[in-house]
Amino acid sequence: PVNVENTFTYDFFQYTIVSHVFTFGYAAMAAGLVYFVLTSKNSLPRYQLSSTLSAVVMLSAFLELLVISQKWDSAFSWDGEAFSPTGTLFSNGYRYMNWTIDVPVLLLQMLIVLGVTGAAFRRGWIVFTVAGLGMIYTGYAGQFYEVERSAPFWIWGSISTVFFLVILALVYRTVYGNVGRLPAEVRPLVKAVWWLLLVSWMLYPGAYLMPAIWDSADGVVARQITYTVADVTSKVVYGILLAVIARKVSKHEGHDEAVASDVTMPRGGITDVAAPGRAA
Ligand code: RET
Secondary structure: OOOHHHHOOEOHHHHHHHHHHHHHHHHHHHHHHHHHHHHHHHOOHHHHHHHHHHHHHHHHHHHHHHHHHHHHHHHEEEOOOOEEEOOOOOOOHHHHHHHHHHHHHHHHHHHHHOOOOHHHHHHHHHHHHHHHHHHHHHHHHHHOOOOOOOHHHHHHHHHHHHHHHHHHHHHHHHHHHHHHHOOHHHHHHHHHHHHHHHHHHHHHHHHHHHHHHOOOHHHHHHHHHHHHHHHHHHHHHHHHHHHHHHHHHHHHOOOHHHHHOOOOOOOOHHHHOOOOOOOO
16 A cells, blocks of 8 residues: 555544645645745845745645645545545655655755855755755655565665765755855854754654654654645745845845845834945
8 A cells, every 4th residue: 555644544633634734735835935926026136046946846845735635535535433545545655756846946045045156056956956866766765665664665765864964964064154155144044044954854754754653543644744844844934034045135235125125124224224335
């Protein structure tokens, strides 16, 4: 049955909570899509590609979560006592296909917003994409063995983790290697990019391991909640954090829309802005 989800029956609460969590997941992606499209102009053109990329992530995740949610609905039906398998298979494999798009794109956004350019940009983009796809497809191979948890589950999972560590090392170097060049007021937010990425991305291997830690219907509920928290933080919250950094750096550089759209500044406070080319 490929994924452990198909090996259990669910009581009313278990089934319904998973259903609600999926709905929250794709609703958050749709909401994020509106936010990123409508706020992209608040940053300098050089950073607007990051908002476009967030929109790409939102649309692809929205569709993936909608499909996975519909699979959940058709994979189980109420038999008078519990929600039991119908024969249609639920699969987490759709998630891995979605990551193919989102993982390289999320990392590319970081290079753009942190102002990485030239050879370092090209090198970073290649390492992120190659290691990202390596991590995803080895994990994808391993998840086919999660029910029996035979050797391939552990071997592919371990190889995937090596790729993950390569990505984390480069993210760390990118964040801490560039934070000093950026305006002082965004430095805490830039460091937050590292912590947010570290914590939210670690939830995915946690969800991969869930069948080994908690092999039950409740474990499935916990796993789908884990995936959803990971999706909303690693895609939506991360995208907002990068958009806020991009707007603040743009404001620092005197970008009119960034100054005008700063809701934290008192009216008339525009004279506080000490930026090149702007009268104080
Ligand atoms: C796998 C397999 C087990 C080992 C590891 C994994 C890591 C997955 C990660 C996924 C991140 C996905 C993101 C998607 C956002 O759209 C493949 C589960 C380490 C880190 C950020």
